[in-house]
Amino acid sequence: MQRLAKRWTDLVPGALFLLAILALIEFAARTGLVNAAVVPPPTTVALVFAHIVTTGVFVVPVLQTLGTLFTGYAAGCVAGIACGVLMGSFRAAYNLFEPLTEMVRPIPKPALLPALMLFLGLGSTMKITLVALAAFFPVLVSTVQGTRGVDVTMIDMARTFGYGPAQILWKIVLPAAAPYFAVGMRVSLGISLVVIVVAEMLTTNGGVGGALIEMQQQFQVRQTYGWLVVLALIGFGLNALFAWAERRLTFWSAAS
Amino acid sequence: MNSDADERALRIDALAKTFGGKQPVMVFEGLSLDVRAGEFLSIVGPSGCGKSTLLQVVAGLLPASGGRVLLGGRDVTGAPAHMVYLFQQYSKSLLPWMTVEDNVIFAFNHRLHLGAREARERSREHLAMVGLQESASAYPWQLSGGMQQRVAIARALSADPKVLLMDEPFSSVDALTRMELHALISELWERKRFTTVLVTHDVDEAIFLADRVAVLSRRPATIAELVATELSRPRRAVETYEDPRFLALRHRLLERLLRKPEELDAAPR
């Protein structure tokens, strides 16, 4: 995870290394050491990326991808947390659903893509469903773990002050388990992004993945790399956003 | 005045608790005890004798296997209002995602439904009683052990208790802090006179704070002995510990507790 360097001079070796690699590729591509047709110089890619940004052609696909991603991700997380709290709190619920979830969980979610395409077509419903399925399981597992780990003292304390079971679930169990399902949610975010891009690539009807695969199939090498940078930035941005949100909501847990 | 005194009277009537499972464990059976309204009663016993379990059953946190608990003449089912519990592991009973002030509000506002400003005022009032008004905006984990337990005490008081149940609340703090907390609890109790039951393994603490001390035998636990401390109030940390009556009682109780299990006679009251 991102740790602030003790001194800004600490960032120098890493930055130099990165620049050195880029310079190496640049040199190799420009002098013909590698085939510039398949490995374009980074500067060219940067220009293509700048073009993508300034012409605004990235807007629609990015919004499409993010929209589908967030819808599916939110659905998967909410379902995962709800089921996780239920299964973690009530042995009967756990016994009932655990075999089922343990059978579906190992399925590599991209493998479900062809099946979902048959059922739900190629539209956003299918993609949202796939993302929700992918996001659900890591969140479920970590929520169950976190729910079980909630100290009974905290719950007893709330009982002595008159709180009923539903309120205890909402006001005590959920916040107490939050650091745990945050871990699951972070994993789910990564998987969801991967899955949405695959879905878009195979359905070729929109989103950043669709743009990327379109460029690849048209042999537009530099455009392909340009869109890769777009996706990389999306991944990076989402990660940073998540880390920030997680810190704000679970600031208390590292200390306790 | 009579009905008021009644409401603080706690009666344990032939209480029994058995933990089930493959090998059932009978923690206590036929245990009876009358806690007078407004009195401070200590319960001492060796570890594992079930004194914490007893307290949890009285608080309604665990169901009884038999017998009854009566508060003010009414059966206790579930955690009753005006009965507060002080936990041994205070750090696990304070909510770490809430400030100290909010933790106190959490306790009373569920039943009182005060507005935001009034709730904060009431919270700070009670924090002031334990000397923590400066720490209202801090988080529990930023405070020392003794301060955390004081927050728990403030929280307990804010719920307007008629009965205070304490489960070895001072065993996780250092000796000096413990004495400070003793003084605090004594002083607060003298002011408000809620019925207090303290469960502890520390005989000195038990005698120092209480009007009466009950000794619990080993499992299945019964009240092996019940004595009045008959020490003058207010109790003072240095003087009371040197009082001959204190020392005599301490001698007697320690001797009883340290006796080998075979020799320990359970004399049901």
Place this chain on the structure above:
Amino acid sequence: MKTRASGVVLVIALLVVWEGSVRLGFVQSSNWPPFSAVLAALYHGIVSGELLSIIGSSMWRMLRGYALGSALGISVGVAIALARPVRLTLEPTIELLRPIPITAIVPPLIFVLGLDDRLKVICIAFATFFPVVTNTISGVTAVDATYLRVARTFGIPRAQTIRSVIVPAALPYILAGLRTSLAIALVVTVIAEMLAGDQGIGHYLLSMQYALRAPEMYSAIILLTLVAYCLNRLFVLWENHVIGWARSREVHEAP
């Protein structure tokens, strides 16, 4: 398992509902074959050897990529954890590359590496690398400085310290990382096979979908799931065997 009887009953009930919904005519679609047809396809696929050879080739691809990525991850991880200059140099680049969704890397790499095994193995290795390197770094840095000081006090040479103190102490973390990346490796194998070339289970699933041969497609999913499950179980068994002593310890990493 005996307490989860209700759950097993639920699964069986759902399968019965599945079968019944087709047989009784509630759902009429070639995309929704009866469960028995799926089982039949599975049986034929295994017996004819077709499914097994396809899954086998996928596994072979996966294992190569997994081994490559893990080896790199562990060595780089140890180097980063033990030498601050290495950490300062490499860590920023690793942190920059990590959030990139692996699927995005496949199309550009197709230009460089073509559509065959080499591409897929590299992609799998890339995805495997990150959880392993992270966990290895955690594990090695978590080794109590006290142990290291003790070793130095007794004059134990560095190489032996690494072998007898650091590696065993870091092992639970490293193995947790390897376990996580095993699942990731499988996912990336399927993805790479779907996006490039005509080999493996990923491609098979797509071609069954195009051909509208639903029973074959579902049977492949089931087989793939069984393989995933077995791989995970085997790994956990081996993990417990290696570090059974550390089981009570909490190992921090995502599930």
